[in-house]
Amino acid sequence: MKTDFWMMHRSVAHYKGGLPVGLEERLLKLYNPDQYVNLCSGSCIKGLTIDLNAECRPTIVADATRVPLKDNVADLVFIDPPYDQTYAKMLYKMKLPSTSKLLAEATRIAKAGGRIILLHFWTPKKPKGTLLEQLIAIQTGPYKKIRLLSIFRKNETLLDNPNFIRLEGFNHE
Numbered sequence: 001m002k003t004d005f006w007m008m009h010r011s012v013a014h015y016k017g018g019l020p021v022g023l024e025e026r027l028l029k030l031y032n033p034d035q036y037v038n039l040c041s042g043s044c045i046k047g048l049t050i051d052l053n054a055e056c057r058p059t060i061v062a063d064a065t066r067v068p069l070k071d072n073v074a075d076l077v078f079i080d081p082p083y084d085q086t087y088a089k090m091l092y093k094m095k096l097p098s099t100s101k102l103l104a105e106a107t108r109i110a111k112a113g114g115r116i117i118l119l120h121f122w123t124p125k126k127p128k129g130t131l132l133e134q135l136i137a138i139q140t141g142p143y144k145k146i147r148l149l150s151i152f153r154k155n156e157t158l159l160d161n162p163n164f165i166r167l168e169g170f171n172h173e
């Protein structure tokens, strides 16, 4: 498992709880996904954005724990949720979404080999069907809390491998 440390400038976005400047762009440059989905997108506008707050004008207004997308469609799913009950209530007037549900939903919509990236103060339990690929600590200045990007990769099964030869009459599922 790789680790890294990124010094970044804190958000200048008008939206409360915005990302450090250039964070999303840096991830997109690193992974160059064809299909990018941002869950709990807030003021972010890149890729397919999903947020419960219609005022943010996301692509889809929906609960990010129950996304109206098919399985295995995204190369990269990024999640920047409210970090605790107080943030969720004070900043967004919402209930705190369950991180494990957000991660399970992100894993469902990610393609095999695709990445699921969570920004939070802690690293979560590994979502089922993924591997923890990298942890990146994010610092935005003196006395600012360090956050972590937990980067998971959805497992590829034998069935996802184009070289896999199916045996006639055998149930590989």
Ligand SMILES: C[S@@+](CC[C@H](N)C(=O)[O-])C[C@H]1O[C@@H](n2cnc3c(N)ncnc32)[C@H](O)[C@@H]1O
Pocket (backbone or CB within 6 Å): 013, 015, 016, 017, 018, 019, 039, 040, 041, 042, 043, 044, 050, 051, 052, 053, 056, 062, 063, 064, 065, 080, 081, 082, 083, 092, 094, 095, 096, 097
């Ligand atoms: C930390 S902010 C995201 C900020 C965003 N990364 C930015 O740079 O603007 C968290 C977002 O989660 C949204 N949210 C909270 N609960 C949600 C849920 N269950 N489903 C979808 N969005 C949710 C809030 O509306 C808020 O926009």
